[in-house]
Amino acid sequence: MTPPEMENRATALLAAYKEKGLKIATAESCTGGLVAALLTEISGSSAVVERGFVTYSNEAKTELIGVPVDLIAAHGAVSEPVARAMAEGALVHSRADVAVGITGVAGPTGGTATKPVGLVHFGLARKGAATIHLERRYGDLGRANIRWRAVEDALSLLELAVR
Amino acid sequence: MTPPEMENRATALLAAYKEKGLKIATAESCTGGLVAALLTEISGSSAVVERGFVTYSNEAKTELIGVPVDLIAAHGAVSEPVARAMAEGALVHSRADVAVGITGVAGPTGGTATKPVGLVHFGLARKGAATIHLERRYGDLGRANIRWRAVEDALSLLELAVR
Numbered sequence: 001m002t003p004p005e006m007e008n009r010a011t012a013l014l015a016a017y018k019e020k021g022l023k024i025a026t027a028e029s030c031t032g033g034l035v036a037a038l039l040t041e042i043s044g045s046s047a048v049v050e051r052g053f054v055t056y057s058n059e060a061k062t063e064l065i066g067v068p069v070d071l072i073a074a075h076g077a078v079s080e081p082v083a084r085a086m087a088e089g090a091l092v093h094s095r096a097d098v099a100v101g102i103t104g105v106a107g108p109t110g111g112t113a114t115k116p117v118g119l120v121h122f123g124l125a126r127k128g129a130a131t132i133h134l135e136r137r138y139g140d141l142g143r144a145n146i147r148w149r150a151v152e153d154a155l156s157l158l159e160l161a162v163r
Numbered sequence: 164m165t166p167p168e169m170e171n172r173a174t175a176l177l178a179a180y181k182e183k184g185l186k187i188a189t190a191e192s193c194t195g196g197l198v199a200a201l202l203t204e205i206s207g208s209s210a211v212v213e214r215g216f217v218t219y220s221n222e223a224k225t226e227l228i229g230v231p232v233d234l235i236a237a238h239g240a241v242s243e244p245v246a247r248a249m250a251e252g253a254l255v256h257s258r259a260d261v262a263v264g265i266t267g268v269a270g271p272t273g274g275t276a277t278k279p280v281g282l283v284h285f286g287l288a289r290k291g292a293a294t295i296h297l298e299r300r301y302g303d304l305g306r307a308n309i310r311w312r313a314v315e316d317a318l319s320l321l322e323l324a325v326r
Contacts, residue, residue, distance in 0.1 A: 002307070026196075026217070032203025033189075033196030036217040040195025043271055043306055051223035054189070054199040054215030056208075059258055064214065064227075095222055108206055143206055144165070 002041050003148075009155050010042050016162045017048045017098075024158065025096035026052040027065050027086040029077065030104035030120060031147050035154045050096040055086065065089030078103050080121050084131050087123030098161045099125045100154050104136075106143045116140070120150045124157040132157065165204055166311075172318050173201050179325045180211045180261075187321060188259035189215040190228050190249040192240065193267035193283060194310050198317045213259040218249065228252030241266050243284050247294050250286030261324045262288045263317050267299075269306045279303070283313045287320040295320060 017024060026036045026049075036052035039045050053064050058077055061067040066089040067082055075081045086101025104120030111117035118138035125131045134157060138149050180187060189199045189212075199215035202208050216227050221240055224230040230248040238244045249264025267283030274280035281301035288294045297320060301312050 028196075030203075031200070032208070032212070033191075033199030033215055033217065036196030036219075037194070037200045040193075040217070040219060041307065041310070043269075045195070046219055049195070049217075049219045051219055051227065052196055052215075052217030054196065054203070054212075054217070056199075056203060056212045056214055057258070060214035095220070106206075144204065147204070 002038060006038060006151070007041060010038050013155060013158055013162070014039065014042050014045055014048045020162060022048070022097040022162065023050040023095060024048055025050050025090040025094035025099040027090035027099060027101040028052065028054050029056060029061070029086070029102060030106045031102050031150050031154070032056060034147055034151050035100065035102065038151060051094050053090055061086060065093050076115065078105055078115050078119060078121060080133050080135065083121035083123040084133055085123070087125035088131055091125045091127065097127050098158065100157055101125070102150055102154055104146070104150060106146045107140060108143060118146050120146070120153070122153060122157055124161055126161055132160070165201060169201060169314070170204060174205050176318060176322055176325070177202065177205050177208055177211045183325060185211070185260040185325065186213040186258065187211055188213050188253040188257035188262040190253035190262060190264040191215065191217050192219060192224070192249070192265060193269045194265050194313050194317070195219060197310055197314050198263065198265065201314060214257050216253055224249060228256050239278065241268055241278050241282060241284060243296050243298065246284035246286040247296055248286070250288035251294055254288045254290065260290050261321065263320055264288070265313055265317055267309070267313060269309045270303060271306060281309050283309070283316070285316060285320055287324055289324055295323070
């Protein structure tokens with residue numbers, strides 16, 4: 001189930017958002033709903049978690065949150081531009097104030113020389129502020145570990161946005 | 164993290180869907196993305212998991228998967244009609260063949276005499292077949308346990324649809 005330290009972080013995060021009256025949306029590809037699942041583990045999260053998109057297929061990225069087909073074709077689904085577009089698209093297609101987008105290669109298959117297993121791109125979009133991009137290369141830690149590391153970094157970005 | 168027996172069930176489920184060329188969409192309220200997160204824990208799940216909706220707010224239920232405002236007003240978000248509408252809406256608003264909708268009272272707050280903590284309604288929608296409804300009353304087992312029980316029942320419904 002959820003590691004207790006993650007739950008504590010999520011609890012503090014939600015309290016900080018609630019205090020400022022800010023809502024969160026998520027757009028998850030490689031984490032497949034883990035960030036939303038973690039945040040909604042906390043009682044009272046409905047005051048903050050507005051909605052989440054699990055855009056696992058490229059069609060979902062385009063149809064649900066408006067990531068341009070051309071952007072995916074030009075840069076690949078795991079790329080800085082797509083991570084930014086996912087976060088910004090989640091913001092536009094929700095009633096949230098802050099949105100995080102996550103796209104990566106969780107493995108064990110699907111890695112390439114330039115986009116190895118463990119590569120994850122994050123976007124953090126906020127109303128009235130520039131989108132933040134973060135790239136991580138965790139290495140081939142195994143699928144579950146890569147996904148949890150990505151959840152931790154998504155929390156860090158969401159924390160950053162509320163400070 | 165994920166209980167091993169759940170991961171085994173998810174692995175078998177995905178293999179069965181893959182063999183039949185069927186794709187899955189999820190529409191989650193009280194489970195908040197846990198079903199999608201569990202399914203995407205499995206390597207190769209992208210062949211089956213098409214997209215997921217975490218429709219935590221009522222607005223998300225309406226805007227993302229077309230659950231009528233009037234239906235929520237008449238029956239409440241945790242109800243058989245809304246669970247059915249969530250599953251059917253996820254099917255329409257995706258490229259999936261089977262969709263599961265989950266709405267419940269995970270607690271510890273939010274329970275009433277008629278809709279106590281632990282009440283969860285499920286809808287399972289399939290292309291060309293009648294939607295299935297399931298109601299569970301788990302009792303006040305605690306938020307995390309109620310959510311996991313709901314994930315197990317969602318898997319059972321998805322298994323049923325591929326038999």
